[in-house]
Amino acid sequence: MNGAATQLGRLVLTTVTVLLLASMVTFGLGALSKSNPAATVLGETATEQDIAVMREQFGLDQPLVERYLTWLGDALLGDLGRSWFTTVPVSDSIRQALPVDLSIAALALVLAILIGVAAGVTAAVRAGGIVDRTVTVVCSVVATLPPFVIGIALIVALALKTRLFPAGGYVAFGVDPLQWLRFAFLPALALSIEVAAGIARQLRTSMVAALDENYATGARMRGFSHWRVLFVHVLRNALSPTLAVIGMAMPLIIGGAVMTEKLFNLPGVAQLALQSAQRGDVPVVLGTLLVTAVIVLIGNLSVNALQVLLNPAARR
Structure with missing residues (x-):
């Protein structure tokens, strides 16, 4: 357990470091935009x-x-500033849009795991056969298609x-789950x-190997059934590299949400960021980028932690 705890501590430290660098890059991009909200809000008649x-x-x-430093300190306290154009707190705007993305991303991840595990196990059991070749070809084809095409x-x-x-459209889970x-x-x-x-x-x-x-x-040889060997012994060891794929899929799901939200008319964070970027509302763009980075990093941290706990070899 000491090895696992040490590895988990390193993962947390790495995540915090990456998040800090992401915040620097995000804020730097906002500064490079050279947007002048004062002139935009006040109009052409404004004096110097x-x-x-x-x-x-x-x-x-x-x-x-x-x-x-002021922006980062406020962000750590949950204050992402206010919109330059509406003066609405950025955190409030994100809080309204975020449940849309989180619910759809969670459902997409569940569907991806169910479909992927079922197809992968089926192909491994029928390795070399027509089912295996069919699954391989289908996966190779659909992997090249972006989410908006699907x-x-x-x-x-x-x-x-x-x-x-x-x-298209959206109904909140709390309003009507069905x-x-x-x-x-x-x-x-489409995202999954x-x-x-x-x-x-x-x-x-992984399972074939x-x-x-x-x-x-x-x-x-000890007489265990084929299915016990497959699901108890083989599948657990084969899951570790698969978890790495799931971890890398987090940015794909979040990134694909931009086009998917537009396509399905979803009022999510991606649309909020896109609309804010088009009118130069830098605080909202910075807030949405930072929150997105946090979600991706937390997802990756969770997958990596699970990988360490499931596979002792990963601790090394």
Whole structure:
């Protein structure tokens, strides 16, 4: 356990370091934009004195390092500033939009794991056969398709043709869980397909290799059933590299949400960031980028921690 605790401590330290660097890059990009909210908000009739007063209110007259430290300190306390145009707290805007992304991303991850594990195990059990080759070909093809292309195909097939699911919109889970599932299923499925393909290919490769290991052969010689060897001995060892694929899938799911939200008309964080970027609302853009980075890093940290706990070799 000491080894696991040490490794987990290193993972947390690495995550905090990456998050700090991400905050620096995020704030630096905002500073490089050279947006002048004072002039934009006040309009063309504003005098230089009016603009100077509003820049002081926004804190834009301070040195860059001081502005960053102030912004980071406030962010650690949950204060991401206010919108330059609406004066609404950024944290409030994100709090309203974030449940949309989190619920759909969670459903997408569940679908990806279910589809990927089922396909990977099936291909491994039928290694070298027609099922194995079919799964491999299908996974290779769908892995090249971006989520918005898959989303369009799903809308045509399952929304317009068969009308099984709505083509767009959103209902909160707390309002009506069944309606939430109907609206969230297609965007979640569009986000999950590419990840499921990666999981299936990695799990299939790991399980085929694990089935030839000495411990699997020894388990069969001791009279254990094929299914016990497969699911108790082989699958657990094959999960470790598969968990790495799931960890790397976090940015794919979050990044794919931008186009998916637009395609399915979802009021999520990606649309909030996109609309804010188009009008130059830097505080909102910075807030959404920072929150997105935190979500991705926490997801990766959770997967890495699970990998360390499941596989003793990963602790080394």
